[in-house]
Every structure is written in C-alpha cells, then in structure tokens.
Amino acid sequence: MTKPKPAATASKPHSLTIAAEPDKTREAQIAGLATAANVPAALVIADFSKALFGTLPLSDLLGSLKEHAGTIKAGDLSRVEAMLCGQAAALNTMFAELARRGAVNMGEYIGAAETYLKLALKAQSQCRATLETLAAIKNPPVIFAKQANIAHGPQQVNNHAAGIARAEEIDNQPTELWEHDHGQRLDTGTTAAAIGGNPPMEAVGAIHRPAHGRGQGRRQS
Numbered sequence: 001m002t003k004p005k006p007a008a009t010a011s012k013p014h015s016l017t018i019a020a021e022p023d024k025t026r027e028a029q030i031a032g033l034a035t036a037a038n039v040p041a042a043l044v045i046a047d048f049s050k051a052l053f054g055t056l057p058l059s060d061l062l063g064s065l066k067e068h069a070g071t072i073k074a075g076d077l078s079r080v081e082a083m084l085c086g087q088a089a090a091l092n093t094m095f096a097e098l099a100r101r102g103a104v105n106m107g108e109y110i111g112a113a114e115t116y117l118k119l120a121l122k123a124q125s126q127c128r129a130t131l132e133t134l135a136a137i138k139n140p141p142v143i144f145a146k147q148a149n150i151a152h153g154p155q156q157v158n159n160h161a162a163g164i165a166r167a168e169e170i171d172n173q174p175t176e177l178w179e180h181d182h183g184q185r186l187d188t189g190t191t192a193a194a195i196g197g198n199p200p201m202e203a204v205g206a207i208h209r210p211a212h213g214r215g216q217g218r219r220q221s
Contacts (some may be wrong), residue, residue: 016058038065077137091127092191095120 016039018029033039042061049056068079102116 038062041065084130088127088130090124095123098123
C-alpha cells in the first residue's frame with residue numbers, strides 16, 4: 001500500500017526563491033535584493049494594488065517590471081509616455097473632486113473647505129508638473145554649450161597678428177630715459193659752481209706746449 005504524497009504547500013505571494021551563491025552569504029544576498037531596482041517597487045505595487053487586483057505573486061510582478069525596464073532600455077518610451085498621460089488625467093480628476101468638496105464646505109465649514117482646496121491645488125500642481133515632464137520627453141530642450149578648444153596633439157598657433165600688435169605697443173612706448181623724466185620740466189635755473197680756468201684749454205696747452213722753458217725766449221725791446 002503506497003502512502004499518499006503530501007500536498008504541495010503553496011508558496012507565499014511575497015516570497016522569492018533564489019539560488020544560493022557560494023561566494024556570498026545569505027545576509028549579503030538578502031541585502032542585494034533589498035537594494036535592487038525592481039524588488040522594492042514590486043513590494044509597493046503588491047501592497048497598494050491589493051484592494052483592486054487582490055494578492056499578486058511577487059515573482060510575476062518582478063517579471064513584468066523587468067520586461068518594461070528592458071523596453072525602456074532599448075529606447076522605447078511609449079509606456080512611459082502612456083503612464084505620465086494616465087497620471088496627469090488621474091491628478092486632474094483628483095483636483096476636480098477636491099475642489100468640489102471645498103466648494104461644498106465653503107459656506108459653513110471654513111476649516112474643511114480650506115483643507116480640501118489646499119489638497120486640490122496640490123493635485124493641480126502635480127498634474128502640471130507631470131504634463132511638463134511628458135512634454136520634455138516628447139520635445140527635449142535644446143542645450144547650447146560653448147565648445148572647449150581641446151586639441152589632442154600638436155597645435156599650430158598663428159602669432160602674426162599678436163606680433164604686430166606687440167610691435168606697435170613697443171613703438172608707441174617712450175624711451176627709458178624719457179620715461180623716467182616724463183612729465184617733468186628740465187631745471188635750467190640751477191647755478192653751476194664756479195670753475196677757475198678752462199680745464200680743456202689747460203689740457204691742450206699741456207699737450208702742445210713748446211719744448212723750451214718759460215721765459216727762455218729772446219726778449220724784444
């Protein structure tokens with residue numbers, strides 16, 4: 001008599017089965033899942049969508065997110081555009097309903113009316129921001145950036161114009177002597193010290209004096 005096989009236990013919706021990696025500890029693998037791009041998002045989607053769609057398996061949510069991420073990575077942004085368009089429509093609906101409730105409470109309950117209207121304006125602001133993001137994706141802004149002059153290799157620099165300008169600058173500058181006395185008048189009224197005799201004439205006389213001594217010539221009567 002064969003024993004009946006035990007019934008297969010259903011896996012928990014929020015459980016994942018991962019293969020053990022020999023070079024990583026269990027804690028390291030759990031940390032990798034916690035910091036992954038899709039796992040936290042899948043958990044949030046599962047919790048917030050439970051009232052609408054029931055309990056969704058976490059593995060299926062991860063597969064769907066991975067598929068959408070691959071589409072976006074390939075350059076197809078149609079899903080992103082559809083998501084933003086739907087969010088803008090939902091925010092606009094929230095704005096209209098909150099504004100209506102604020103108007104209903106305006107005459108009697110001022111505090112409630114103020115709260116509703118603040119929430120309505122926040123929804124309107126988020127709707128506008130969502131539409132601006134969608135417009136930026138459809139028509140990216142053009143950025144004009146200055147081009148940097150970076151050359152990989154030898155550069156030829158034309159210094160002809162710079163040399164001419166430098167030569168003109170040198171020609172227009174005053175000489176060093178005049179630059180020192182530039183703007184100052186020469187002092188011509190200074191009294192020179194008296195000099196006895198004429199040194200240049202004495203030097204010439206010393207060179208060309210006669211060979212005979214002074215007073216040895218013939219006296220004329």
